[in-house]
Amino acid sequence: MGLVCIRFNFSWTKLGFGLNPVPTFAPRKVNPSELMSSIIRIRKGADIRLKGRAHAHVSTAPVSGKYAVQPGDFHGVVPKLIVRPGDTVKAGDPLFHDKYHPQVQYLSPVSGEVTDVVRGAKRRILAIEVTPDGKDERRTFDIPDLGKASREDVLALLAAGGWFGFIKQRPFDVPANPDVTPRSVHISGFNSGPLAPESGLVMEGRIDAFQHGIDALAKVAGAGGVHLGVKSGDATFDGIVGVNKSTFEGPHPAGNVGVQIHHTWPINRGEVVWTMHYEDVAALGDFLKTGTYAPERVIAAAGSACPNPNHFRIRLGAQVQSLLGGAAFDASNVRIVSGDALTGKQIDANGYVTAFARQLTVLPEGNKPKFLLADGWLGLGFDKFSLSRAYPTWLLPKTKEFEMDTCSNGEERAFVVTGQYEQVFPFDIYPVQLLKSIMVNDIDGMEKLGIYEVAPEDFALCEYACTSKIDVQQIVREGLDTLKQELG
Amino acid sequence: MKFLENLLDNVRPHFEEGGKLSRFWVVYDSLETFAFTPGHATHKGVHIRDGIDLKRTMFLVIVALLPALLFGAWNQGHQYFLSIGEVGLSDPWSAMLVDKMWIGLQKLVPLIVVSYGVGLGIEFIFAGINKHSINEGYLVSGMLIPLIMPVDVPLWMVAIAVAFAVIIAKEVFGGTGMNILNIALTARAFLFFAYPKQLSGEIWIHNIAASKGGGMLVDGYTGATALGHLASTVGKDMGSAEVQSVMSMFEPDGMFSFSNALIGVIPGSIGETSALAILLGAALLIWTGIGSWKVMGSFLVGGLVMGGLFNAMELNAYMTIPAWHQIVMGGFMFGMVFMATDPVSASQTEMGKWVYGFFGGFLSIMIRVFNPAYPEGVMMAILFMNVMAPLIDHYVIAANIKRRERRSAAVSLPATA
Numbered sequence: 001m002g003l004v005c006i007r008f009n010f011s012w013t014k015l016g017f018g019l020n021p022v023p024t025f026a027p028r029k030v031n032p033s034e035l036m037s038s039i040i041r042i043r044k045g046a047d048i049r050l051k052g053r054a055h056a057h058v059s060t061a062p063v064s065g066k067y068a069v070q071p072g073d074f075h076g077v078v079p080k081l082i083v084r085p086g087d088t089v090k091a092g093d094p095l096f097h098d099k100y101h102p103q104v105q106y107l108s109p110v111s112g113e114v115t116d117v118v119r120g121a122k123r124r125i126l127a128i129e130v131t132p133d134g135k136d137e138r139r140t141f142d143i144p145d146l147g148k149a150s151r152e153d154v155l156a157l158l159a160a161g162g163w164f165g166f167i168k169q170r171p172f173d174v175p176a177n178p179d180v181t182p183r184s185v186h187i188s189g190f191n192s193g194p195l196a197p198e199s200g201l202v203m204e205g206r207i208d209a210f211q212h213g214i215d216a217l218a219k220v221a222g223a224g225g226v227h228l229g230v231k232s233g234d235a236t237f238d239g240i241v242g243v244n245k246s247t248f249e250g251p252h253p254a255g256n257v258g259v260q261i262h263h264t265w266p267i268n269r270g271e272v273v274w275t276m277h278y279e280d281v282a283a284l285g286d287f288l289k290t291g292t293y294a295p296e297r298v299i300a301a302a303g304s305a306c307p308n309p310n311h312f313r314i315r316l317g318a319q320v321q322s323l324l325g326g327a328a329f330d331a332s333n334v335r336i337v338s339g340d341a342l343t344g345k346q347i348d349a350n351g352y353v354t355a356f357a358r359q360l361t362v363l364p365e366g367n368k369p370k371f372l373l374a375d376g377w378l379g380l381g382f383d384k385f386s387l388s389r390a391y392p393t394w395l396l397p398k399t400k401e402f403e404m405d406t407c408s409n410g411e412e413r414a415f416v417v418t419g420q421y422e423q424v425f426p427f428d429i430y431p432v433q434l435l436k437s438i439m440v441n442d443i444d445g446m447e448k449l450g451i452y453e454v455a456p457e458d459f460a461l462c463e464y465a466c467t468s469k470i471d472v473q474q475i476v477r478e479g480l481d482t483l484k485q486e487l488g
Numbered sequence: 489m490k491f492l493e494n495l496l497d498n499v500r501p502h503f504e505e506g507g508k509l510s511r512f513w514v515v516y517d518s519l520e521t522f523a524f525t526p527g528h529a530t531h532k533g534v535h536i537r538d539g540i541d542l543k544r545t546m547f548l549v550i551v552a553l554l555p556a557l558l559f560g561a562w563n564q565g566h567q568y569f570l571s572i573g574e575v576g577l578s579d580p581w582s583a584m585l586v587d588k589m590w591i592g593l594q595k596l597v598p599l600i601v602v603s604y605g606v607g608l609g610i611e612f613i614f615a616g617i618n619k620h621s622i623n624e625g626y627l628v629s630g631m632l633i634p635l636i637m638p639v640d641v642p643l644w645m646v647a648i649a650v651a652f653a654v655i656i657a658k659e660v661f662g663g664t665g666m667n668i669l670n671i672a673l674t675a676r677a678f679l680f681f682a683y684p685k686q687l688s689g690e691i692w693i694h695n696i697a698a699s700k701g702g703g704m705l706v707d708g709y710t711g712a713t714a715l716g717h718l719a720s721t722v723g724k725d726m727g728s729a730e731v732q733s734v735m736s737m738f739e740p741d742g743m744f745s746f747s748n749a750l751i752g753v754i755p756g757s758i759g760e761t762s763a764l765a766i767l768l769g770a771a772l773l774i775w776t777g778i779g780s781w782k783v784m785g786s787f788l789v790g791g792l793v794m795g796g797l798f799n800a801m802e803l804n805a806y807m808t809i810p811a812w813h814q815i816v817m818g819g820f821m822f823g824m825v826f827m828a829t830d831p832v833s834a835s836q837t838e839m840g841k842w843v844y845g846f847f848g849g850f851l852s853i854m855i856r857v858f859n860p861a862y863p864e865g866v867m868m869a870i871l872f873m874n875v876m877a878p879l880i881d882h883y884v885i886a887a888n889i890k891r892r893e894r895r896s897a898a899v900s901l902p903a904t905a
Contacts, residue, residue, distance in 0.1 A: 048536070210517050366529050367527040369526055371524055390777070404536045406535050408528045408529065409537050409541055417778075428886055449888075474533055
């Protein structure tokens with residue numbers, strides 16, 4: 001009887017009979033990239049459900065009191081100053097260049113006066129501060145026709161236009177060396193870290209510019225050399241052509257470019273690839289269209305201690321204070337992170353947005369002792385987010401978000417627990433063994449175990465999940481630095 | 489808890505550098521971090537950290553040990569009253585519950601005190617010398633050691649075994665996380681080899697020597713463990729009366745029947761007799777993800793496969809014991825759940841864990857049956873696999889390296905175009 005019913009209904013639908021023949025659902029929009037390649041599912045990883053997501057609205061932030069370029073953001077670059085305090089600069093005028101690659105310039109994002117060069121220990125340059133004059137005068141660059149320009153011309157333009165700082169290379173996860181031809185260029189089309197801004201919001205009205213940026217990169221990498229990883233279900237990059245698209249699905253770190261490279265075209269020994277953030281590609285496109293350097297950035301101010309979690313459109317290098325409610329913001333006992341909670345850099349309330357940050361994360365400081373039975377290690381811990389099932393997080397609804405402070409929740413210990421890193425590390429690489437080879441400075445071991453493919457950010461979740469509270473990212477960074485020194 | 493916090497803060501200066509008690513800083517530090525998760529904020533790398541730490545991890549293992557511990561205390565009392573005929577094999581559980589627990593705890597508590605006292609004492613000394621804080625590893629080892637001891641083992645022997653294990657198996661290698669061998673099993677192995685006569689003597693049932701002397705012992709009662717009885721059959725004719733009488737104990741109505749062994753109402757080390765109580769602990773360890781289900785699962789399979797092979801061969805009486813009966817006797821279950829899963833001495837790669845566990849279980853049954861001198865095959869098997877674990881990992885990692893090299897050697901082409 002049931003079978004008859006089903007067949008009966010089926011034929012009705014098929015023939016379009018009935019009182020309501022018009023379908024009440026919209027046909028599913030097919031993502032063209034899904035047609036081109038199947039979805040790559042990242043199974044290992046975790047989404048950290050942090051409280052304080054920014055509202056889905058972008059407002060333009062007021063002009064900041066000061067802007068700064070911080071050489072420390074560009075790991076391994078030795079800055080040679082071009083300007084001195086008191087100099088007047090236009091937006092796009094160089095502030096410093098890389099000592100070992102003088103053609104690679106780092107530009108001022110605004111016009112105004114260079115007010116200070118902040119130095120730290122051993123006179124290391126921490127920041128070059130520019131006070132804007134409000135005129136927004138811009139230096140103009142000669143932009144050749146991309147269709148006709150030679151590869152060398154485009155490279156020279158990228159270096160002079162300040163873009164090589166924003167192109168990173170693997171191995172080593174440092175600003176790209178313009179003298180090396182990369183095997184390919186990889187762009188991740190989304191950030192998957194905690195409280196990261198959505199690509200759709202960031203790219204609103206900037207898709208044309210993005211395509212322009214892609215065209216320039218294709219000139220450098222050769223036809224078919226640019227790879228874009230997009231999030232499954234995200235239509236932001238649907239219209240982009242001239243790239244190899246792959247679709248990714250799964251928890252963080254699926255949006256890490258290193259993970260995407262590993263799952264599409266892994267880096268082998270001796271190969272060099274370049275990576276760039278999708279928003280920087282759009283900013284590069286703007287530069288090519290207008291011939292001026294005024295890099296725009298959409299920043300999500302987020303986190304449970306953020307007074308007004310919102311998205312802001314800023315000029316790169318702006319001060320963070322105005323994004324956090326201005327002078328009224330009480331910065332005592334909170335931590336302001338430029339970047340996400342796993343990989344960002346701690347800054348003060350009058351600090352600057354760092355070069356690679358897409359968000360600010362404001363968290364309560366966790367510097368108070370926690371009594372063992374109440375909120376310490378023996379408590380029930382329903383308010384604690386944990387990837388380990390030793391806390392009841394996994395029994396709570398998947399929608400629950402958690403307020404997390406900066407407490408390390410324990411002290412550093414030797415490696416004891418095994419299998420923990422592997423659960424959040426979607427590479428065919430043994431993370432603990434690689435870390436141990438770095439710790440004992442075994443260069444041969446590091447190479448064999450796949451250090452070429454990784455950047456510290458790929459280990460961020462391992463560090464988060466670590467029972468022994470080991471500083472994993474720092475170890476990876478030291479390993480990469482050692483290797484770079486050895487191999488040049 | 490403000491009171492406790494203030495108290496700790498007030499006495500803190502005495503323990504700090506230059507204070508009267510500065511040499512006891514380690515003691516103060518470990519007490520403080522025990523009571524309060526320190527207000528250490530992250531300072532580099534990630535800004536938020538998972539709630540899990542080693543203290544909670546180790547604590548959950550101790551919780552998982554509780555069923556085996558409580559049952560063990562009861563069972564030692566039960567075995568004592570059984571030996572002097574005060575209770576029968578089929579006596580209800582509730583009979584003399586308090587008396588049985590009392591006997592058991594009387595034996596168990598001093599063992600725990602000695603184990604923790606000696607072990608933690610040595611840890612404190614080494615932590616003081618090396619100026620690092622106390623690691624939580626011994627919290628579990630210190631609880632495991634009493635549970636794998638015969639009930640009447642002299643406390644001084646336990647003290648020596650603990651000292652040997654902590655110093656030679658652990659501190660020499662650099663402390664928790666650096667050891668090659670499982671600490672608790674090293675302590676047990678030390679006793680086994682250093683005091684073989686005493687270990688095989690009359691210490692498996694409480695007061696058995698005195699009972700025998702006083703003529704209180706039930707007729708024909710020897711107090712030997714299941715594996716002790718089985719070992720005595722090896723090398724003898726399967727049809728002989730002696731062997732037959734031993735094997736009858738393993739029949740469904742015998743003393744060492746499958747159900748008795750599963751429940752654990754048989755003589756043996758304090759915590760190892762009850763497969764059920766141990767499996768309760770295993771459930772918690774697997775549920776919380778702290779114990780590796782891969783190691784436990786493959787260990788179980790390994791034991792069953794070896795037992796099954798013996799069943800197929802049936803070369804002597806020992807081999808006729810069904811595989812599922814084999815694995816509920818002796819220390820097999822306890823070793824599988826609490827010893828083989830020790831993450832430091834086990835294989836560290838996920839693939840390696842399968843191999844490690846399988847051969848651990850396989851060898852446990854093999855040693856037990858092949859070598860009657862070592863009834864506790866589990867101990868030997870796990871220690872052997874501890875030594876082999878780095879080798880297993882080596883091959884697993886070598887395969888990974890080879891895979892990468894092959895990829896590198898092949899023409900480099902994009903996987904998706």
